[in-house]
Amino acid sequence: MSAATSQSAAARHVPVLLQAVLEYLTPQPGQIIADVTVGAGGHAQAIAERLGPTGTLLALDQDPTMLTLAQRRAYPCRVLWCQARFDTLPAILAKNSVIALDGVLADLGVSSDQLDDPRRGLSFLQDGPLDMRLDPTAAIPTAADLLAQLNERELAEILWRYGEERFSRRIARRIVQTRQQQPIRTTAQLAQLVRSCVPRRGRIDPATRTFQALRIAVNDELGALQRFLECLPRCLRRGGRAVVISFHSLEDRLVKHTFRQRDLWLVLTKKPVRPDAAEIRANPRARSARLRAAELLASGT
């Protein structure tokens, strides 16, 4: 099998807004850039090609299986691999003796490779255990644990806040009723439960919002993003660039508000960059992507 064939067989995720990422990150030969959500390595590889043999890519992901997948690609620069959450970036830079980065990319959420693996419990399309931890080695409650332990009000709050689910209370009530009969442990059980109490509208599966909300809660995705955005000025050099792609309005709001701090950031994208119709046709998972970029005006160190 050729290298190209084995690579495409390995990684299913298609990098979103790739040209815009390169345009705003502007990787140059010899620079040090961190891809803090390396995933299947699509963006990382394109960045590495711009960095060249004198450049360094810090490739970070909290999911060890994604790092293994990303490592199958060829990177024509030095690569520092790191399994960690991106809100620990300052400690990782210190450990690797990196003083300041020239650029940082964060492409939030999950990769298609994680979504399509039923063992991860992220998708309602295939049956699997209700896990949803993006780092399967992390000692944190799984989605099944949350469904078993939270009270009705707490469950409804998660579904409303992170999923903007109009029927949050109804679903939470049904979860509590169901778990009194039997534990909710699989994605098929949960998807069926939601579909049984939420009317179907259009082409979107009624379980979509519930699954998204639980994943965000299990992984504390908004908390991690907030901490990451706060530590960025201590990680970049003056003039260094941050590019963030979000897939959820709450994430995008955090990014927008961070870059609005005029003493710290020069906004490079007045409006978020969205994929065009051709990209959405080729990669439907890109449809809710929004890219924002900014340049650091004053170092936070």
Ligand SMILES: C[S@@+](CC[C@H](N)C(=O)[O-])C[C@H]1O[C@@H](n2cnc3c(N)ncnc32)[C@H](O)[C@@H]1O
């Ligand atoms: C959308 S994918 C990235 C895809 C990647 N840009 C590519 O081209 O293949 C998001 C990745 O971020 C990782 N991730 C999500 N939250 C994270 C966090 N707090 N810290 C580190 N990695 C995280 C996920 O495990 C996943 O691999």
